[in-house]
Amino acid sequence: xITDNSYPRRNPTALLSSVSSDSHTWNLxxxxxxxxxxxxxxxxxxxxxxxxxxxxxxxxxxxDLIVISxxxxxxxxxxxxxxxxxxxxxxxxxxxxxIGGKLGTDGTAGAVxxxxxxxxxxxxxVFEDATDLSPFLAFAAxxxxxxxxxxxxxxxxxxxxxxTVRR
Amino acid sequence: MSTPNDMPPFxxxxxxxxxxxxxxxxxxxxxxxxxxxxxxxxxxxxxxxRLPAATAGTITLDSYTxxxxxxxxxxxxxxxxxxxxxxxxxxxxxxxxxVTLGLAGPDFQIxxxxxxxxxxxxxxAMSRVxxxxxxxxxxxxxxxxxxxxxxxAVDNWRRCCEELAALxxxxxxxxxxxFGGCLLGQLCPPSLLVAVSVLEALFFRRHGxxxxxxxxxxxxxxxxxxxxxxxxxxxxxxxxxxxxxHVVLYxxxxxxxxxxxxxxxxxxQSVRLAAQGGVERLIVKTAAEAHRIPTIADNxxxxxxxxxxxxxxxxxxxxxxxxxxxxxSDGDDGDDGSDNEVxxxxxxxxxxxxxxxxxxxRALVEAMRGGLLDVPYCLHPDNAGNSRSFIDARGRLAWSxxxxxxxxxxxxxxxxxxxAQLLAALSYVADRSAAASPYSTxxxxxx
Ligand code: B12
Numbered sequence: 001x002i003t004d005n006s007y008p009r010r011n012p013t014a015l016l017s018s019v020s021s022d023s024h025t026w027n028l029x030x031x032x033x034x035x036x037x038x039x040x041x042x043x044x045x046x047x048x049x050x051x052x053x054x055x056x057x058x059x060x061x062x063x064d065l066i067v068i069s070x071x072x073x074x075x076x077x078x079x080x081x082x083x084x085x086x087x088x089x090x091x092x093x094x095x096x097x098x099i100g101g102k103l104g105t106d107g108t109a110g111a112v113x114x115x116x117x118x119x120x121x122x123x124x125x126v127f128e129d130a131t132d133l134s135p136f137l138a139f140a141a142x143x144x145x146x147x148x149x150x151x152x153x154x155x156x157x158x159x160x161x162x163x164t165v166r167r
Numbered sequence: 168m169s170t171p172n173d174m175p176p177f178x179x180x181x182x183x184x185x186x187x188x189x190x191x192x193x194x195x196x197x198x199x200x201x202x203x204x205x206x207x208x209x210x211x212x213x214x215x216x217r218l219p220a221a222t223a224g225t226i227t228l229d230s231y232t233x234x235x236x237x238x239x240x241x242x243x244x245x246x247x248x249x250x251x252x253x254x255x256x257x258x259x260x261x262x263x264x265x266v267t268l269g270l271a272g273p274d275f276q277i278x279x280x281x282x283x284x285x286x287x288x289x290x291x292a293m294s295r296v297x298x299x300x301x302x303x304x305x306x307x308x309x310x311x312x313x314x315x316x317x318x319x320a321v322d323n324w325r326r327c328c329e330e331l332a333a334l335x336x337x338x339x340x341x342x343x344x345x346f347g348g349c350l351l352g353q354l355c356p357p358s359l360l361v362a363v364s365v366l367e368a369l370f371f372r373r374h375g376x377x378x379x380x381x382x383x384x385x386x387x388x389x390x391x392x393x394x395x396x397x398x399x400x401x402x403x404x405x406x407x408x409x410x411x412x413h414v415v416l417y418x419x420x421x422x423x424x425x426x427x428x429x430x431x432x433x434x435x436q437s438v439r440l441a442a443q444g445g446v447e448r449l450i451v452k453t454a455a456e457a458h459r460i461p462t463i464a465d466n467x468x469x470x471x472x473x474x475x476x477x478x479x480x481x482x483x484x485x486x487x488x489x490x491x492x493x494x495x496s497d498g499d500d501g502d503d504g505s506d507n508e509v510x511x512x513x514x515x516x517x518x519x520x521x522x523x524x525x526x527x528x529r530a531l532v533e534a535m536r537g538g539l540l541d542v543p544y545c546l547h548p549d550n551a552g553n554s555r556s557f558i559d560a561r562g563r564l565a566w567s568x569x570x571x572x573x574x575x576x577x578x579x580x581x582x583x584x585x586x587a588q589l590l591a592a593l594s595y596v597a598d599r600s601a602a603a604s605p606y607s608t609x610x611x612x613x614x
Contacts, residue, residue, distance in 0.1 A: 021230040021239065023282065023312045025351065025546045026422075026593060033586035046546040048234055048313035072230050073251035073460060077243055105249045107459035 010041075012147040014140075015063035017045040017054050019078035022070045027101060031069055034133065038140045040065070051085050058092045064147045065140065066092075068099040075103035076114045080121045087122040096143055100127030100136065176264065176297025178339020181276045182378035182411040184223070185447050189413070193221040194441055194477045195448040198466040199280060201227025203243075203250030205258065209266040211463045216275045218467060220474035223448070224270065224277040226298070228252045233283045234313060251460055255279065256292045263296045276300060278344070284309040284320035286327045294334050300342040301331075302382070304367035305531055306540070307346035310547045317535045317549040321528040325374050332375025340378045343371045344415055348382035348399070350542055353421025354556050354592060356564040357386055357395035358512030358574060363540065365402045365517055368412065370527045377410050380448065384417040385437045387596055388562040389490070391509065396444030398510035402517065413447035416440060422593045423456035429600040430454040434469060435476050436490045436600075442480035449473060457597075490603040515573040516540065538571035555581060558595050 014035045016028060025047050032044045043061050045054060058066065066086070068079060079099045086092050099118060104110050108129055115126040127136045188195045198215060202208045212224045229252035231239040240257045243250055255263060271277050278300040279293045286303060293301060309320035331341040347363030364381045371379050381399050386392055396414065403412050418437035424430045434451060441449045451473045453465040461469075519539050524530040534540045538551030545552065553570030557580045566572075567580040584592075 021234050021236060023230070023233070025311070026353070026544070028546065029544055030586055030589055030593075033584070033589060037586055044546070046314060046548075073249075074230055074239075074243075077239070077246075077248050102459075105251050105460040107455075109459075 012040055012064040012144050013043065013061055014040040014065045014067055015043050015045065015054075015058060015061055016067045016069070017049045017057075018047045019068060019070045019075060019082060020048060020050050021074045021078055022072040023047040024071045027069045027071055031067060034137075035067065035140065038137060039144055040140070051082050054082065055085060055089050055092065058086065058089070058095065062091070063095060065143045066095055066097040068097065069101045070099070071102040073102065073105035075099065075101055076118065079103065079118055079123070083118070083122040096124040097122070098125040098127065098136070098139065099123050100130050103128050176295075177267075177271045178297055178299045178334065178336065178341075179271065179273060179276050180338070180340040180378065181223070181278065181300035181342035182340060182380070182413065184273070184276045185380070185413050186411070188221040189447040191221075192481070194438075194446070194474070195221045195223050196470045196473045196477075197223040197278070197448060197450050198225050198461075198470060199227050199450055199452070200225050200461065200463070200466045201229070201252035201280070202460075203229060203252065203254060205253075205262050205266050207463070208253050209270070211466065212266065212270050212277065214463050214467050215470065216270050218470055218474070220470060222275070222470060224275060225450075226253050226255065226266075226277060226279050228279065228281040228283075228289065229254050230282075232256050232289065233281050235283070235285060235288065252281075256288045260292070260295045263292070267296060267298065271297065278302065278342075282308055282312045282346075284312055284315040285323045287323065287330070290327050290330055294331070297339075299331070299334055299339055300344075302344035302346055302380075303327075304345045304347050304363075305370060305528060306363055306535070307348075307350055307367060310542055310545050310550060311349075311351045314548060317547075318532050321532055324370070325528055328371055328374030328376055332377075335377070340411075341376060342378045342380070343376050344380040345371070345382050348415075349384040349417055349420050351545060352384065353386075353419075353596075354558075354564065355386075355543055356512075356556050356566055356574075357383070357391055357509045358398075358516060359540065359542065359572075360384065360386075361395050361398050361402065361509060361513040362516035362520070364399060365406060365513070366520060366527065366531060368403070368407055369521075370531065372407060372410050373527050378412075379407070379410055380413050380415045382415050382417060384420040385433075385440055386419075387558055387564055389436065389440060391563045392440050393444055394507045394509040396440070396446060398507055398513050400445070401507075401510055402513060406517075414444070415448040415450060416444065416446045417450045418452040419596055420452075422597050423452060424597040424600040425457045426601060427454040429597060430456060431472065432489045432603050433596065433600040434473065438473050438476040439480050439489075442477055449477075490599055512574045519573050539573070541570040541572055558592060562595075562599075 032042050035042045111128045118126045215222050229250040240254045305321040305324040345364045345367035347367045348360045368379045451469045453461040453469040455461040455465045520534040523533040535549050541551040541554040543554045543556040555568040557567045559565045566576040569576040
């Protein structure tokens with residue numbers, strides 16, 4: 001794990017997390033692998049992450065991208081509260097934050113309205129019940145490109161990367 | 168609404184109810200239903216009670232209550248947001264009495280299902296309204312449900328057992344079901360599920376419970392599941408002879424088929440498993456599982472179908488079910504267990520854990536610390552994380568890496584997993600349910 005920010009990083013960093021009330025983890029295990037395969041170093045915070053813990057880790061790792069996943073049906077409520085706090089934090093105010101999963105309790109009913117509210121609260125993108133990950137992958141690739149160009153980092157895209165499930 | 172002061176709220180005997188139904192040749196079917204709105208919750212319980220089947224009622228609690236975030240419930244209720252379950256702690260006892268009054272009784276028992284490593288508030292709230300049956304366990308309500316240290320979950324669950332047990336009085340027998348037979352819902356080899364279920368039941372007994380049920384969740388292979396159920400019964404007879412116990416099966420708890428027909432086939436397969444495995448109670452899933460919180464109608468349809476399939480299964484007792492029986496290569500899965508691989512592994516795990524301490528709770532903490540129990544793909548900080556599982560060529564769950572557990576892995580199958588491979592493993596059951604032919608045509612066997 002990268003804890004020292006002065007060390008030249010090779011890959012952009014993603015902070016992956018659930019919201020405070022959601023204990024599902026298969027989504028996180030899966031997305032950790034997806035992000036690693038997309039060339040990110042991933043910090044997976046796991047389930048039931050209190051807002052403060054997420055912000056603390058954000059300050060510590062200064063990620064290039066924050067990915068929030070929730071499937072328990074409270075994602076829209078928890079996400080709205082969380083993003084307001086992230087946006088209010090000086091260190092993280094500019095970091096792109098996306099959210100996805102199953103964000104309400106009634107399937108995709110109300111998804112359009114939820115997306116509007118979540119975007120206006122400060123998320124950069126919303127991927128509700130995204131079985132097709134390509135829009136998300138395109139977004140992640142865009143952030144990756146922008147970061148690599150800005151810092152002159154050479155992403156190790158040629159090394160085959162497999163993330164491991166962290167403790 | 169309120170009961171007169173001299174009349175304590177109903178307590179009931181969940182275990183005795185299930186035993187009676189079983190003696191009559193009936194399978195108790197139960198939903199996993201829960202709504203934030205008390206009126207809807209009552210309507211749902213009433214609909215389940217009315218069904219022409221042996222049913223138990225369920226009040227499933229919401230995620231905020233599970234993590235003890237009562238402020239979020241207030242906010243959600245104030246904003247008119249829908250909760251994913253019933254907030255029993257936040258509502259006044261009179262409101263919950265209004266939900267259960269006239270429904271809860273000797274012939275309709277209600278169980279509270281949650282998922283909290285710190286369940287004292289919940290146990291107190293339910294017992295105030297005469298609900299004495301719930302589920303959980305110090306490992307199974309900790310590892311998949313958050314980040315609280317196992318040590319603390321063990322302490323919390325000890326106190327919860329003691330408080331529940333103290334409610335016992337004539338006509339009221341507290342009941343506790345293990346969730347150990349489910350853990351993360353998928354990709355955990357059955358031996359570990361069986362072992363944790365038995366260990367949690369031992370923990371419950373040690374802390375005063377006299378009526379328990381042992382859970383097991385349907386996995387990837389029918390034949391292996393039958394072995395697991397036989398193993399669970401053998402071990403319960405061995406370790407729990409002095410308490411009332413029964414076995415409860417859960418319809419598949421992992422990634423569910425997205426189509427109605429696939430969901431129905433998988434549910435039917437689980438009823439078949441319940442019938443052949445001699446299970447007393449079944450927790451059913453609905454066709455909405457892959458998509459949203461099921462409605463009352465979703466639930467009653469699923470319960471009705473399960474009860475009908477069970478009647479049918481009685482007439483076709485040996486049939487393999489709509490998804491086939493898997494392999495029959497190791498023949499006898501009977502109770503003597505001579506070639507029951509699940510039983511051998513579960514025994515080894517249980518013995519290794521019980522050797523660590525005379526106190527089951529302490530033994531569980533030590534076992535997690537030493538990786539003697541190590542749940543594959545579990546992100547909990549107290550899980551060693553050195554085990555891995557895979558689905559073998561016969562469709563059985565097996566170990567590719569065992570860490571410190573006393574089970575034999577097949578290291579040939581231990582390779583790093585890509586996201587696509589993980590998703591394929593998670594989708595194995597859903598894909599097979601979608602592909603299987605309907606039971607009512609191709610695979611029905613005359614019995
Ligand atoms: C396994 C499971 C569990 C296990 C979880 C174990 C664990 N530690 O993970 C257990 C049994 C413990 C469990 C518990 C609960 N569960 Co659950 N669970 C499931 C189940 C069956 C499968 C989930 C799964 O493993 N999926 C595999 C992963 C890879 O897929 P995924 O999570 O859907 O994610 C995909 C997409 O959504 C997308 N995605 C997800 N997040 C993100 C984020 C971004 C940015 C992007 C781009 C994409 C994306 O990518 C993934 C790949 O396609 C689902 C139903 C189903 N899908 O079949 C219910 C389900 C998610 N659970 C549900 C609920 C409500 C709960 C509980 C609250 C209990 C309850 N009331 O029923 C508790 C959770 C308590 C809490 N504090 O949150 C509901 C949610 C309802 C809703 N949203 O409307 C579901 C849908 C079941 C249902 N129909 O009621 N659950």
